[in-house]
């Protein structure tokens with residue numbers, strides 16, 4: 109079987125061009141996965157991939173995933189922050205793949221916090 | 236860290252924190268020499284000679300949230316347990332080059348791991364940074380460069396989920412260099 113080539117991006121590029129005309133809501137939700145050595149060692153990359161795969165599978169257009177430096181709370185990594193436009197950012201800790209999925213389904217898609225993983229809301233610390 | 240791809244992600248994060256605009260990663264497997272060489276270089280703010288000299292000491296860090304920096308110390312440890320070493324070359328305002336060597340066949344040499352996921356994560360988090368990845372197995376070579384994608388598709392944001400997924404697939408299919 110022939111291997112995939114850079115030119116195979118053509119189809120995706122064509123798709124993107126067509127859809128960009130429709131002007132999508134650029135980012136209703138922003139997810140930030142925290143990095144730093146502790147975050148990476150604890151599994152930040154898996155968390156990131158989980159979010160990216162869900163977005164792709166469900167063909168979602170208004171969720172942005174990005175990364176940031178370490179948040180300083182190494183023992184609670186992996187961590188991620190979910191920010192719905194117009195709402196206080198929610199910081200989640202002790203993530204694993206399953207929890208990331210739940211946060212995606214409940215918080216990102218339906219606006220309900222996943223309380224058992226919440227570390228802080230806005231600037232206020234809970235624990 | 237479980238494997239080298241996670242170390243690469245971590246060391247490249249240092250480059251990002253140093254405001255690099257270009258990061259080059261290369262992984263070279265030489266069976267004859269029984270040698271695996273990892274080089275990560277960037278055009279970030281660099282370090283002074285004094286700072287760089289002692290940078291694998293965990294207490295040498297400029298981070299604000301914690302008093303120790305572990306990334307380079309961990310990588311050095313990984314090289315040493317596989318009969319290799321870590322070399323750091325850095326010039327303020329020019330950039331930094333980190334070279335890690337390993338005995339390829341050493342029983343404690345960490346596996347390479349998932350390079351495609353590491354590159355995708357770096358691009359997703361830093362879409363304005365150019366990342367070049369070069370993988371050689373003896374005389375065979377694979378190169379991936381975000382600049383190529385930007386050149387062919389100037390109007391497509393490189394961090395779109397579909398594009399990232401393409402890149403992940405592209406790298407994982409082409410990285411297995413075999414005769």
Ligand SMILES: Nc1ncnc2c1ncn2[C@@H]1O[C@H](COP(=O)(O)OP(=O)(O)OP(=O)(O)O)[C@@H](O)[C@H]1O
Pocket residue numbers: 144145146178249250253277279280281282290291295296297298303304305306307308330331
């Ligand atoms: N590519 C680079 N360019 C400039 N400075 C660097 C680079 N890599 C490392 N440094 C400097 O060396 C210090 C130590 O790096 P190291 O990765 O060991 O720990 P850290 O990044 O501070 O913290 P951690 O990796 O544990 O999250 C950094 O704080 C930074 O000041």
Ligand SMILES: [Mg+2]
Pocket residue numbers: 144145245246248249304305306307
């Ligand atoms: Mg670091």
